[in-house]
Each structure stands twice: as structure tokens, then as C-alpha cells.
Amino acid sequence: MTQDPSRADMEAVAEQVFVALADPSRRSILAALASGGPATATDLANRLPITRQAIAKHLTLLTDAGLVTPEHGERRRVRFRLHSAPMQVAQQFLAAMARDWDSRLDALKDHLER
Template structure:
């Protein structure tokens, strides 16, 4: 994995480490684009808190901001960074699966 991909994966994991950000992202994924005010009305967090978390999600590339009606900013899920993080985890899992299989064979006395 290149350095850029590793940096992107690191930003995604850091952003998703917070349960509030995961809730915001899940809400956007389930119900589509929304403003910070919309999200604050649906989640147990203030509009200012939502805005702060949306900034972190946007910095990680997980959301994009679009200017809508009346200059209201609507946020939309951007999945490419999540897909890259999934690929990172899948590669790591493959490495571990091979190592665990080797350990199992060793412990069982198999070649």
C-alpha cells in the first residue's frame, strides 16, 4: 500500500473512532444529504457539535459539502476513502489468515 493510501486509511480510522461521527455518517448514509441543522434535529447533539464532527469527517474525505438552496451547506457521504480502508483491512486479514494457518499447521504437526 502506498504512503498516500496508508495516510487516507489512517484518517478514515481516526475519524471513525468517534461514535458520534459514526452516527452522523450512518445517518447520512441511510437518509441522504443533510445540513448540520437537519442532523442535529435527528441526533442527540447540538448543531455546533454536529458541525465540528462534520469538519472531521470532511477532512478525512468521508463527507463532501455542497452549497444548496439559500446557501445552506448539505453534507453527503463520500465512500471512496472507506473502500480504501476496507482494502487495507482485507489485506491485513489475508496476512493474518496465512500466518494463523501456518501456526495451526505447526501446532498440529502438519507440513
């Protein structure tokens, strides 16, 4: 079964988002950025019970997933800003999957009722 390229792209983005959200530390980092705005890895380490080195690794994965965007500032400091577009793509993917399942379950129900 071949997939529509846009659906395959959507699924790839959704997969990266789901992998990123699977880890509680990454969810904590995203929550801290959502509530406190852009922050450096050091800022986040001061706010969370996670080492700066671990935060840096998590930020790399979150950046790769498109959930945070690095912004280079003065004195080589990099601040990370929350980026919600990939999350919206993942929501659209889940909604499309739910519609697919609903239509299949409705067809099964109709078949069984006959």
C-alpha cells in the same frame, strides 16, 4: 522496512477512516446521512441529540477523512453528502492486513508441524 507507496497511502486513508469511526457521534452522523441523504448541520442537529456546533466540528473531521463531501447550495447553506470511497479503501487495507496475517500464521503452523 519500506512500504510500497500505494500501501502507505492506503494505510493513511484507512487511519483517517478509523479515527473518524471511533466516535459514536460521528457514526450517528454518517448513519443519518446514509438513511436520510444529504443534509445541513442544522438538519442533522434537528435529527440527532447533538448540538449544531458539535455536528459542525464532527463534519469537519468527516470531511477531512473524505467520508462526507460538502455541497454549497443557495443562501450559503452547505449540505453534506456521504462519500464511501475512503471506507472502501479502509476495507481493502483490512483485507490486505488479514491476508498478511493469514500467510504468516500459515507459515508458523507449517513450521510448528515440522
